[in-house]
Amino acid sequence: MAFSLPVWLAVQGELLENGEADYGTLSCFDDFDDEALFQMFHLTRPCLTFITDSARIRMKAVDVDKSTLSVDAMVMVALNYYAHGVSSTALLQKFGLSQTESPAIIRTVSGVISGMADQFISFPFTRDAKANVAFKIKKICGIPRVLGVLAPAHFKIRASPYEKNSFRSFVNTLSYTSVVSQIICDSDGNILSVEKCCVGSTFEQEIWDSSFKGRELETELHGPYWVIGGKGYSLSKHVLTPVSEPANDMEKRFNEAHAKIYDIMRITLGSMKRRFRCLMQLGFAQENSLNKKSDIIKACSVLHNIAKKFSVPPPPVAGKIEPLYPGKPYSVPAEINLEALNARQNLIEEIFSVVSCSQDSIGNNAEEKA
Known part of the structure; x- marks a missing residue:
């Protein structure tokens, strides 16, 4: 891809x-x-x-x-x-x-x-490319019309505690200092989009709203497709989030399917960080000078895609793969998008109201193929 x-x-x-x-x-x-x-x-x-x-x-x-x-x-x-x-x-x-x-x-x-990202990182744009990506994702989790998995990728940095305001801006919800980029990947772990490099305390919804890919999707440039997003994102017409409090079995099945495809991002970022250990600690950073960190993150994303095309395995796992960042929802809940809520509910009722063989096996055969 x-x-x-x-x-x-x-x-x-x-x-x-x-x-x-x-x-x-x-x-x-x-x-x-x-x-x-x-x-x-x-x-x-x-x-x-x-x-x-x-x-x-x-x-x-x-x-x-x-x-x-x-x-x-x-x-x-x-x-x-x-x-x-x-x-x-x-x-x-x-x-x-x-x-x-x-x-x-x-x-x-x-x-x-x-700068090679324009060649080696590409979001599905043609009708056939979108259909192919969506088909593969549906085959894994049962959710149709999905173009990728969206997540904030946090990378540890060092910041001076003596510059208190700047230091606090880098502290994320897991209490370590980081920078965060917005990444979208496909079901095979290819990076489809990487943009932004913000201080670790930034809300992922804020990054999405101001990102190029967010504006493209939310203005219908890519048609009636979703990207899978975690709890830190607001449900919208094009960001499909899990049901926060599932009330019945079909909503639980939907959440299981959502979690299965969302886990691809955890595997992808884990693979990147094993291959490129610089991403485990990017050194010192200043709030007003993040371009150098952004270039390293984007360069490693380009190299990740090239390595996958050459079928180069990442180094073996040493211990557990780092868990995916849990998300940073706004302290004040966003206004509910009724159109998006109805669209998600219709999808749940259409796809997950009855247990199918593929849905029944969700979570049993997850492969760490990124």
Whole structure:
């Protein structure tokens, strides 16, 4: 869903057109065997080659001191940081770099890879693409006309407690400091949309209301489809939330189906954070300067989709997968949208009034395939 074979062909075509695809030239990655590459970058050699080729095209438009490092070396430094959250001293020494020099390289590469989101992160736009995504989701949970799973993704940061007002703005409802981005994924764990980078105390409904994707959906640009949202979102014509207090069996069945598809986001974010451990702790942040964090989050989302297209497994789970952020509903309940409430109730009565074989198995065979 994130990108297809034509994208690969376009990248290779542009490289050949500009004389860049010299497959006889040794790359920095050739110094390592496949096992070492995966340990260092949590990616495979073909995947790394594709990423580097793609970044090389974009690097042409970036003002980089070409006398310092090759594109391969710059990408290698950044990918190593994404994978482990710190730069390998041995890798930096290989290129004659110090720990103080690597952040500038990581910022440059993060800006370049995040700029590749227009190619590698795509929301279903055509009729066939929407129907395909909705079909897969319905097959899993029984809920029709769903284009994706919507959730706030929180990433831990450090903030100075001496700047009290700024510090409080980063504290989320789980009492740790974070930044939050809005992410939508499909049933296979591909990232369909990532936008915003706000302080951790921000309400997800507030992010949705001001987001590009929120405005597109709520103004009917994508037609009569839903996205699945958690308790922190308000029920609307296009955000389908669970029933807060289910009063009967069919509402309970609906909530079970909703929870099953919503759990895909937990698995997806868990997979991303295992592969890119920098997302477990993004370092220090200031309220008025979140662009650097946003670039890293978006770059990792791009790389996540590319890794999935190359069928690169994430590193194994160490302990439990981090639970999904529970949501931050407004302290004053939002005004009830009667049209949306009726639409959800009609859906529940139409689909969940009778137990089907597929609904009866909900929750029994959840696969962590992201």
